[in-house]
Amino acid sequence: MPIALIRAFPGNRWLLTSRPTAVRPDWLAEEGFRELTLAPMRRTEVATFVRRWHAAADAPAYEAKLLDALGTKRDLARLATNPLMCGLICALHRERRGYLPTGRKELYDAALTMLLARRDRERGMEAVDLGEEAQLELLQRLAYALVLSGRTEMDVETAEGIVERALPSVASAAGQGDAATVLRALVLRSGLLRRPGEGTLDFVHRTFQDYLGARYAVEEGHLDVIAGHAGDTQWEDVIRMAVAHARPGERAMLLRRLLAEDTPRLTLLALACLEHATALDPAVRAEAEERASALIPPRTKEDAKALAEAGPLVLELLPGPEGLTDAEAHGVTVTASLLAERGPEGALAVLRRFRDHPALRVRRQLVGTWERFDARGYAGFRNH
Numbered sequence: 001m002p003i004a005l006i007r008a009f010p011g012n013r014w015l016l017t018s019r020p021t022a023v024r025p026d027w028l029a030e031e032g033f034r035e036l037t038l039a040p041m042r043r044t045e046v047a048t049f050v051r052r053w054h055a056a057a058d059a060p061a062y063e064a065k066l067l068d069a070l071g072t073k074r075d076l077a078r079l080a081t082n083p084l085m086c087g088l089i090c091a092l093h094r095e096r097r098g099y100l101p102t103g104r105k106e107l108y109d110a111a112l113t114m115l116l117a118r119r120d121r122e123r124g125m126e127a128v129d130l131g132e133e134a135q136l137e138l139l140q141r142l143a144y145a146l147v148l149s150g151r152t153e154m155d156v157e158t159a160e161g162i163v164e165r166a167l168p169s170v171a172s173a174a175g176q177g178d179a180a181t182v183l184r185a186l187v188l189r190s191g192l193l194r195r196p197g198e199g200t201l202d203f204v205h206r207t208f209q210d211y212l213g214a215r216y217a218v219e220e221g222h223l224d225v226i227a228g229h230a231g232d233t234q235w236e237d238v239i240r241m242a243v244a245h246a247r248p249g250e251r252a253m254l255l256r257r258l259l260a261e262d263t264p265r266l267t268l269l270a271l272a273c274l275e276h277a278t279a280l281d282p283a284v285r286a287e288a289e290e291r292a293s294a295l296i297p298p299r300t301k302e303d304a305k306a307l308a309e310a311g312p313l314v315l316e317l318l319p320g321p322e323g324l325t326d327a328e329a330h331g332v333t334v335t336a337s338l339l340a341e342r343g344p345e346g347a348l349a350v351l352r353r354f355r356d357h358p359a360l361r362v363r364r365q366l367v368g369t370w371e372r373f374d375a376r377g378y379a380g381f382r383n384h
Contacts, residue, residue: 040081053090075104105244115191140216147213153202214241227257244276252281265310267291298331312343326359333365340372
């Protein structure tokens with residue numbers, strides 16, 4: 001059909017979109033087409049999407065509040081990287097009358113329910129009837145396998161093997177067909193899996209992989225496995241989500257394991273986990289906070305450099321400018337500047353808070369950091 005249209009209407013410009021697995025590689029190369037892959041959406045593109053979504057949905061009352069939330073809630077902004085997830089967030093926000101869950105676990109729970117339980121039902125697409133819990137059980141097994149392998153993609157054949165082994169214990173899925181049929185339904189209908197290339201499979205967003213993998217690890221009692229990977233930065237989100245899913249005693253054990261390592265990064269990781277620990281031994285919470293207080297806020301330039309070595313995790317823990325001395329404010333901006341390359345969005349969010357700081361050395365730091373960012377975006381951060 002595309003070739004027939006091109007030949008029938010010569011001289012036009014054409015843009016064709018497709019799922020990668022729906023066509024063969026270079027399927028229109030002979031017609032002079034270039035093949036491109038859709039990149040993650042940038043902040044400006046997300047804002048444009050949100051405005052146009054609300055205009056199309058005739059819901060202007062919720063637009064400004066959601067844009068503000070995307071600018072201030074790191075977990076929410078991390079999800080908004082493609083049109084599917086942006087549309088999901090817009091719909092979830094409107095459905096809840098302008099309010100979104102405050103915690104990361106609650107936000108992911110709500111997003112998963114919308115994707116798994118409502119998306120196809122409301123579109124009348126239930127060829128393979130998999131309930132929400134059945135889908136979650138299968139998806140989290142796939143996610144945990146990826147987490148353990150340290151990868152974000154797996155062969156379809158491997159995925160089918162995982163589903164096949166799970167089917168006998170997932171009664172509602174077992175009657176829907178063989179493993180290949182059930183896996184195909186998960187890919188086509190859940191909105192969480194995709195086929196990025198021929199014979200491969202991955203999650204539409206890495207955060208869902210880590211969230212579901214952590215859920216399965218906690219359910220199966222694999223807390224020692226999780227704690228054993230604390231030194232790997234790729235496991236940071238898995239550990240934080242495991243704390244969110246775990247029972248109070250399990251949380252305490254995980255956090256004690258992190259604190260026992262007595263390294264700046266794992267001490268800060270333990271501190272970051274506290275927001276997900278609704279119920280926790282007060283002594284463990286107090287120890288994590290006391291240990292972290294020696295690191296944050298940095299009080300000298302040397303402290304800031306040492307703190308930046310812990311990685312982008314630091315950015316969401318940096319305080320201020322309220323309550324900081326000028327020296328501490330300078331230390332925070334130095335830390336954020338040093339992490340600009342590894343976490344540009346988070347670093348910019350921290351530096352933006354100090355844009356009106358009265359201390360001369362803080363303002364000098366902001367000016368001196370300009371070259372670490374996109375010049376146009378950095379120049380306009382005072383207007384955001």
